[in-house]
Amino acid sequence: MIKREYNNRIIWGVIVETEAYAELEPACHGFKSRTAKNETLFGEPGRLYVYLTYGIHHCVNIVTEKKGWASGVLLRAIAMPNEHHRVAAGPGLLAKRFGLNRNHDNSLISVENGIWLRKSSADTKMSPIIQTTRIGISQAKNLPWRWYMKNSRSVSKRALGDRSPKPSEAWSPSSKEGP
DNA sequence: CTTTCGATTGCCT
DNA sequence: GGCAATCGAAAGG
Structure with missing residues (x-):
């Protein structure tokens, strides 16, 4: 689960949908260049981008x-079990509900900073976990780097309509190499 | 310099 | 299903 303290309150929820991005593929913000804007993505793990x-x-x-x-x-x-199932059912919605914005870029995930992660029995309650392709991107659509809890009602709306990538959208690793 | 468009959401037909 | 909102990178001239 993810926990957050702000406005003198602690809120929490179970992360039910994620996607992975990495420098070796074109959908990643760090694929083309390293700038002040995406610097955090190149930085130490455990921070927020x-x-x-x-x-x-x-x-x-x-x-x-x-x-x-x-x-x-x-x-x-x-x-968020104690709230409406759609309040954080999407990337923009969860950022809003958890009060996170550009000011939190490069923040370390820690209790001191008011955002942290903990294991909980609630985390596995909605399994199994489905692995499929990412959403809302125009490149490397065929990479199966999205995961979501099959039985959660809080998975983002667009995640419900899966489709297999067309051959023209297929992408495979070329020159870039992993860590 | 100008134009395009995005790791989205909500409202409209 | 379509599309406006709204800003800043990135791309194009």
Whole structure:
């Protein structure tokens, strides 16, 4: 589960949908270049990479892998048992509900910073976990790097309609190499 | 410099 | 199903 303290309150939920992004594939923000904007993605694991998308919504990632290698896990949906099942059922919605924005970019995940992770029996309650392709991207659509809890009602709306990638959208690793 | 478009959401037909 | 909202990178001239 993920926990968050802000406005003098602690809220929590189970992460029920994620996607992985890494430097070796073109959908990743760190694929083309390393800039001030995406620097966090190249930084040390355990920090948040938060960016604005569509000029309106924020997307929250947890940086993974080793320092110097752009990689992260996008949090796409959180189930909050004590609230309406859709309040955090999407990347933008969960960022909003958990009060996270660009100011939290590069923040270390810790109790001191008001955002942290814990294991819980609630985490496995909605299994099995389905692995499939990512959503809302235009490149490397064939990579099966999305995971979600099959039995959760809080999985993002668009995640429900799966489709297999067309051959023209297929992508396979070429020059870039992993860590 | 100008134009395009995105790791989305919500409202409309 | 379609599309506006709304901003800033990235791409194009």
